[in-house]
Amino acid sequence: MDVDGFIQIEELTKVYSSGPVEVVALRDATISIGRGRFVGVTGTSGSGKSTLMNLLGGLDTPSAGRIRVDDRSISDLSKTDLALFRRHTIGMIFQSFNLIPSYSAVENVAFPLLFADVAKKDRFRRATELLAAVGLESRGHHLPSELSGGEQQRVAVARALVNRPAILLADEPTGNLDSRTSRQIVRMLFDLKAERGLTIVMISHEEALLREFADELIRLQDGAVLSHETLRDRP
Numbered sequence: 757m758d759v760d761g762f763i764q765i766e767e768l769t770k771v772y773s774s775g776p777v778e779v780v781a782l783r784d785a786t787i788s789i790g791r792g793r794f795v796g797v798t799g800t801s802g803s804g805k806s807t808l809m810n811l812l813g814g815l816d817t818p819s820a821g822r823i824r825v826d827d828r829s830i831s832d833l834s835k836t837d838l839a840l841f842r843r844h845t846i847g848m849i850f851q852s853f854n855l856i857p858s859y860s861a862v863e864n865v866a867f868p869l870l871f872a873d874v875a876k877k878d879r880f881r882r883a884t885e886l887l888a889a890v891g892l893e894s895r896g897h898h899l900p901s902e903l904s905g906g907e908q909q910r911v912a913v914a915r916a917l918v919n920r921p922a923i924l925l926a927d928e929p930t931g932n933l934d935s936r937t938s939r940q941i942v943r944m945l946f947d948l949k950a951e952r953g954l955t956i957v958m959i960s961h962e963e964a965l966l967r968e969f970a971d972e973l974i975r976l977q978d979g980a981v982l983s984h985e986t987l988r989d990r991p
C-alpha cells in the first residue's frame with residue numbers, strides 16, 4: 757500500500773458541454789494525497805472545487821486523466837464496482853445536510869447499512885455508536901427538524917462514516933453554519949481523522965478554518981491547481 761500516494765489524481769480534466777458552449781471545469785489537475793491526511797481545497801466560486809469532489813466521489817466521470825485510490829484506478833471500474841467503491845471507501849457530506857426528514861437521527865445514520873447486508877440489530881448498534889462518536893448519543897430519537905444545523909451536520913457525518921469508509925469528502929460542510937458551530941464541526945472532523953485514520957478532503961472558502969485544522973491546503977483557480985501547501989507534516 758502506498759501511504760503517500762493513497763489518492764492519486766493524474767492530469768484530471770472535466771469539460772462540460774451545454775450546446776455549443778464548452779466549460780473546462782477542471783484542467784490537467786495532478787494531486788497526490790497521503791493516507792490519513794486532512795486536505796483542504798479552496799478557491800473562488802467556479803474554480804472547480806465541486807467538480808473535483810464529484811469526480812473523487814465517483815459521482816461523475818472525467819473527460820481525461822484518472823484517479824487512483826490505493827493503487828486502483830476508479831476511472832476503469834464497472835458500474836457495479838464503482839457502486840461498491842462508493843459504498844465502502846467513500847463517505848460524503850455537503851453544505852445541505854440531506855437528512856431524511858421523517859426518519860429519526862439514528863434511522864438516518866443506519867440508512868446506508870440497509871444496502872450493505874447488515875442485520876437490523878447490528879445496523880442500530882453501529883448507528884448508535886456513530887452518533888456517540890459525533891456527540892449526539894442523547895439525540896438518537898429526534899427528527900432532523902428537532903435538531904440545530906450543527907447537530908444535523910453531525911448526524912450527516914455519522915451517516916457518512918457508518919460504512920467505515922477510508923475517505924471522507926466534505927463539500928462546504930460549514931456553508932450553512934455560524935462561525936462558532938463551523939469551528940466545532942471542523943474540529944470534530946480533525947478529531948475523527950486522528951481516531952479513525954480517515955483521509956479527509958474538505959472544500960471550503962473559509963481559508964482561516966482550513967489553515968487551523970488541515971494538514972495541507974490546495975488552491976484551485978480556473979480549474980487548475982494553483983498551489984498545494986503542506987501546513988503540518990505527518991506526526
Ligand SMILES: Nc1ncnc2c1ncn2[C@@H]1O[C@H](COP(=O)(O)OP(=O)(O)OP(=O)(O)O)[C@@H](O)[C@H]1O
Nearest residue numbers: 772774779780781800801802803804805806807808
Ligand atoms: N453540470 C454542469 N454543466 C455545465 N457547467 C458546469 C456544470 N457543473 C459545473 N459547471 C461549471 O464548471 C465550473 C466549475 O464549477 P464548480 O461547481 O466545480 O466550481 P466551484 O469552485 O465548486 O464553485 P462554488 O464555490 O461556486 O461552488 C463553473 O464554471 C461551472 O459553471
